Amino acid sequence: MRVAQLGTGEPEIAVVAGIHGDEPCGVRAVERLLDDRPSVNRPIKLIVVNEAALERRIRFVDEDLNRAFPGDPAATTHEGKLAHDLVSELEGCLAFSMHSTQSHAEPFAIVNGVTETARDIVPQLPVTAMVETSNFAEGRLFSAIDTIEVECGLQGSETAAENADRLTRAFLTAVDALPGDTVRRDLPVYRLTDVIRKDQADTYEVFVDNFTEVEPGAPFAAADGEKQIAEESFYPVLMSSNGYQDVFGYSAEKIDVLETQAVAD
Structure with a gap:
């Protein structure tokens, strides 16, 4: 785990990259901040976490780090120990x-x-939605540390790396660590309701788009040509044919739209 800092003092803000070794976009954003060394209004901790997995370009060494929190210093796995070390490093930080x-x-x-912190910060980020996942938070970083996660784009793409840089700087501006202003957006909010599992098969297909409502009776995925049909309406989230080994993704409900407050004349 590599830890660096911008500014002086004890940081209350941290930027975390490289939880998964096959997701280098955040690492690029951290490295760019370290190269640029921007002037900061408050100190920032910068962490590249799973260096062993990043070096091997694999998701994890022994177990998924983002399912291993809060970790254990006596864990027998690389990620189990790393989770404990990261939680200790992030104590007192957003x-x-x-x-x-x-x-x-x-x-x-x-x-x-959907806390007050999330309601304040997330609409200031260049994102299209906010997903509340408290029903499925076990083992994830935000089960142990106050955290805002962002999915920056398609894994391994240059666009995801560019998005990671934009998102990081928007977050740091929103928390007054970087000078400047942000743009607030109307933001739909979804809550995960269930896991959409997939059977063992040779081929998988997904017929729906993420965050687009699926109507009852509509086919939304297939394993070896065997279609799965929606019994009730839902919004798919993180749905893909090969993203996860044993699930297609998640179903969600739309619970809110955070609207930008109009400025009075």
């Missing part, structure tokens, strides 16, 4: 954690709960 996906090109945010 963390901004960057990821990428095989399912959706446009950036979106993931939070453990």
Whole structure:
């Protein structure tokens, strides 16, 4: 784990990259900040986490780090120990954690709960949606540390790396660590409701778009040509044919739209 800092003092803000070794976009954003060394209004901690997995370009060494929190210093796995070390390093910080996906090109945010912090910060980020995942938070970083996660784009793409840089700087501006202004957006909010599992098969297909409502009776995915049909309406999130080994993604409900407040004349 590599830890660096911009500014002096004890940081209350942290930028986290490289939770997964096959998602280098956030690492690029951190390295660019370290190269640029911008003037900051408050100190920022910068962390590249799973260096062993990043070097091997694999998701993890022993287990998924983002399912291993809060970790254990006596863990027998690389990620189990690393999770404990990261939680210790992030104590007292609001963390901004960057990821990428095989399912959706446009950036979106993931939070453990729609807190006042999330309501304030996330609409200032260049994201298309906020996803609340408290029902499925076990083992993830935000189950142990106050965290805003972002999916920056398609895994391994140059666009995801560019998005990671834009998202990081928007976050740091929103928390007054970087000077400047942000743009607030109307933002739909979704809550994950269930896992959409997939059977063992040779081929998988997905027929729907993420964040687009699926009507009852519509086919949304297939394993070896065997279609899965929606029993009730839902919004697919992180749906892809090969993103996860045993699930297509998640179903969600739309619970809110955070609207930009009009400025009075």
